[in-house]
Amino acid sequence: MEINMHKKLLEIKNLHVSFFTPAGEVKAVGGIDYDLYSGEVMGIVGESGSGKSVEAYAIMGLLQSPGRVTGGSIKFEGRDVLAFTSKEQQSFRGNEVSMIFQNPMTCLNPVYTIGNQLIEAVCCHDVIPKNQAEARAIEMLTLVGINNPEQRMKQYPHELSGGMRQRVMIAMGLVCDPKILIADEPTTALDVTIQAQIIELMKEIQKLTGMAIIFITHNLGVVAEICDKVSVMYAGKIVEQGCVEDIFYKPKHPYTLGLLKSMPRVDEEQHERLIPIEGTPVDMLNPPPGCPFGPRCGFCMKICLRQEPPQIEVGDCHTAACWLLVDDAEKEAADAQ
Amino acid sequence: MIKFIAKRFVQAAIILLIITCVTFLLMNLVPGGPFLSEKSPSPQVLAAMEAKYGLDKPLLVQMKNYIVDLVQGDLGVSFKMQKNRPVLKIIMEMFPVSAKIGVIALIWAILFGVPMGSIAAYHRGKWVDSVLRVVTTLGVSIPGFVVATVLLILFGTVWKVLPTVGLLSWKSYILPCFSLAFYPMCYIGRLSRASMLDVINQEYIRTARAKGVSPRSIIFKHALRNSFIPVLTYLGPLTAYILTGGFVVESVFNIPGLGRYFIQSILNRDYPIIMGTTIFLAALLIAMNLVVDILYKTVDPRIDLTKGGEGA
Known part of the structure; x- marks a missing residue:
C-alpha cells in the first residue's frame, strides 16, 4: 500500500x-x-x-x-x-470510481432484493458466474458489518433500517473494488x-x-x-x-x-x-463580480468586489483564494488591469 | 394471503348482491315492459305472459325470487331475444367471441402502450416524444366509433385489404382488435410516460447509473417495473371491459359478441339478459381487481395485502 x-x-x-x-x-x-x-x-x-x-x-x-x-x-x-x-x-x-449518496432510504431500488442489486453491480463489470458474484456480495455485506448476510440478500430495501441501507450502499460501492469512492x-x-458508526466503518x-x-x-x-x-x-x-x-x-x-x-x-x-x-x-444566476464571498466578508476590501482573487500558496499544499494574502503592490497591479 | 382472498370473496358477494338489487330496481323503474311494443298483445295474452314469467307478482317478491335463483346459479331464461333459452347459456356462448377479440386487443394495448410511453419518457422533449404525444392525445380524444368507422372505410372499402364484417379468417380480427385496442393503448402510453418520467428522476435510478448499469438495463430493469404500478391499476377494470366486448366495435364490425348483446337486451327490455350480463360484468370487474391487487404484490414487494386490504 x-x-x-x-x-x-x-x-x-x-x-x-x-x-x-x-x-x-x-x-x-x-x-x-x-x-x-x-x-x-x-x-x-x-x-x-x-x-x-x-x-x-x-x-x-x-x-x-x-x-x-x-x-x-x-x-x-x-x-x-x-x-x-x-x-x-x-x-x-x-x-x-463508485459513489454513494445522501439518502439511503431512496437510493436502493424498492422492487429488487438487496442481493439482486449487489450481484448486478458485480455482473455489470465482471463476467463471472452468478454464485461467485453472490459470494462476493455476501463477503462485502460481512465487511460492512451486516449480520446474517445470506438472509439479508433475500430482503428488500424497505425491510432494512436507514443505517443498514447505507451499509448496503457502501457494500455496493465496494463490490467491484474501486480505486476511488x-x-x-x-x-x-x-x-x-x-x-458515527458509518464514519467509523468508512475509516476502517x-x-x-x-x-x-x-x-x-x-x-x-x-x-x-x-x-x-x-x-x-x-x-x-x-x-x-x-x-x-x-x-x-x-x-x-x-x-x-x-x-x-x-x-x-x-x-x-x-x-x-x-x-x-x-x-x-450567492445568487448563482447573477454572481457578484470579484470574490464571491466578498459581500459577506468581514474583511472585504475594494478590490474584493472588483477582481477575483488568485489562489495563493500559503504553505505546503495549502492554498487559499483571498486578496488578504496578497501584498499591496501586487494587488494594485491586478487592480490596474 | 389466503385470508386476504377469503375476505375479498366475502366482500365481492356483498357487492354483487347490492349491484343485483340496484339494477333490478332501476330496470323496473323504467316505464313499460318486455312485452309492450307498437303492436301490443291483447290484455289477456299480456296477463298470461306476465304470469308465466312471474312478472305479475309484487316487485320485491320478484327480486327475492330472482336472488334465490341466482344463488343457485340460475339466471333465468330469455323473455324475447332467444325465447326461453337460459341466460347463462347465452352468456357462455357470446362471451368467448368478445373475449377472444378482447384478449388480443388487451395484449396489443399493453405490448405497444407501455413501450410507447417508455420511449417517449426516455426521449422526453425530443421529436419522438412529440410524435407519440400527438398520437396518444388523438387516441384518447377520438371516440371509438370514429376510429372503427374510419378504419373500416379505409381498409375495408377504399383499399379493400381487410374484410369488413364477421370473424371468418384471421384477417377479420385485425380491424376490430385494433379499434378496440387503440384507446387503451394510447391511454396506457400516456400513463406509462408520466409514471416513467417520475421514476427516472428517482434516486435509485441515479444509483443504478453510478453502478455502471447500461442505459437499456436501467430502463427495462430498474425503471419499468417501478413505473408499471399505475398501469396495473388501470389494467384491472380495462381487462373486464375489454373482455366483455366493446359495444361500438362489435356493432360496427357486426360481431356477435356480448357487448352488443348487452345493449340490445336493454333496448328490448329482456330483463333476465340485462340482469345476467350486468352481474357477469360486475363479477368479472371484481375478479380482475382482485387479480390486480395480487399482482401488485408481485410487482412491488412493499405492498402489504394484509393491511387495509380493501378495494374492489
Whole structure:
C-alpha cells in the first residue's frame, strides 16, 4: 500500500459545470482544481448549493440535462474522463470510481432484493458466474458489518433500517473494488449514533482497502474525523485547500474561518457564542463580480468586489483564494488591469 | 394471503348482491315492459305472459325470487331475444367471441402502450416524444366509433385489404382488435410516460447509473417495473371491459359478441339478459381487481395485502 501511496489517481483542472435553466446559465462549478492520490481521503466542505455534489456528478458522468461540463478537464490515471464513450463510462462507473449518496432510504431500488442489486453491480463489470458474484456480495455485506448476510440478500430495501441501507450502499460501492469512492453526504440523512458508526466503518474500510475517498459533506466534525485533505467550496469555487490540520488550525480564508467559528466545540473552556456567517449565499444566476464571498466578508476590501482573487500558496499544499494574502503592490497591479 | 382472498370473496358477494338489487330496481323503474311494443298483445295474452314469467307478482317478491335463483346459479331464461333459452347459456356462448377479440386487443394495448410511453419518457422533449404525444392525445380524444368507422372505410372499402364484417379468417380480427385496442393503448402510453418520467428522476435510478448499469438495463430493469404500478391499476377494470366486448366495435364490425348483446337486451327490455350480463360484468370487474391487487404484490414487494386490504 505504501508503494502506491503517492500515485496520482484523479486530476481535476479548471473544471466548469453549468446548468442552462430557462432563467439563464447557472455556473454551479466555476473553475476548480485538485489532485487526488491513492489512499488519500479528501473532504469537500461547503454549504448547500456550493457545487460540491455537482462536481462529483461531473466526475461520475451523472450530470443530467440541463447540466453539463463547460470547461476544464478531469483525468483519471491519465485518461480523460470527459472524453469517455458511453461504453467506457459504464465500465468506469462503479468499477474504477463508485459513489454513494445522501439518502439511503431512496437510493436502493424498492422492487429488487438487496442481493439482486449487489450481484448486478458485480455482473455489470465482471463476467463471472452468478454464485461467485453472490459470494462476493455476501463477503462485502460481512465487511460492512451486516449480520446474517445470506438472509439479508433475500430482503428488500424497505425491510432494512436507514443505517443498514447505507451499509448496503457502501457494500455496493465496494463490490467491484474501486480505486476511488465518492461519498456524497453519506451520513446527512442518518441519525447521530448511526452517523458515527458509518464514519467509523468508512475509516476502517479505507484502512483495509487503501482506496481513495472523496468525502462530500457540510459537517466539519466529520471532516476532522476522517479526512487527510480538505477543500472548502463556496459558490462553485474552491476557496481554500489544504491538509486537515491546516484548515482547522491555520485557516487563511475568511469563509473557512467563519465556518469554524459557527461550529460548536465541546473542548472550549468557556462556552462561547457561535458566530454565524452574516448574509445569504450567492445568487448563482447573477454572481457578484470579484470574490464571491466578498459581500459577506468581514474583511472585504475594494478590490474584493472588483477582481477575483488568485489562489495563493500559503504553505505546503495549502492554498487559499483571498486578496488578504496578497501584498499591496501586487494587488494594485491586478487592480490596474 | 389466503385470508386476504377469503375476505375479498366475502366482500365481492356483498357487492354483487347490492349491484343485483340496484339494477333490478332501476330496470323496473323504467316505464313499460318486455312485452309492450307498437303492436301490443291483447290484455289477456299480456296477463298470461306476465304470469308465466312471474312478472305479475309484487316487485320485491320478484327480486327475492330472482336472488334465490341466482344463488343457485340460475339466471333465468330469455323473455324475447332467444325465447326461453337460459341466460347463462347465452352468456357462455357470446362471451368467448368478445373475449377472444378482447384478449388480443388487451395484449396489443399493453405490448405497444407501455413501450410507447417508455420511449417517449426516455426521449422526453425530443421529436419522438412529440410524435407519440400527438398520437396518444388523438387516441384518447377520438371516440371509438370514429376510429372503427374510419378504419373500416379505409381498409375495408377504399383499399379493400381487410374484410369488413364477421370473424371468418384471421384477417377479420385485425380491424376490430385494433379499434378496440387503440384507446387503451394510447391511454396506457400516456400513463406509462408520466409514471416513467417520475421514476427516472428517482434516486435509485441515479444509483443504478453510478453502478455502471447500461442505459437499456436501467430502463427495462430498474425503471419499468417501478413505473408499471399505475398501469396495473388501470389494467384491472380495462381487462373486464375489454373482455366483455366493446359495444361500438362489435356493432360496427357486426360481431356477435356480448357487448352488443348487452345493449340490445336493454333496448328490448329482456330483463333476465340485462340482469345476467350486468352481474357477469360486475363479477368479472371484481375478479380482475382482485387479480390486480395480487399482482401488485408481485410487482412491488412493499405492498402489504394484509393491511387495509380493501378495494374492489
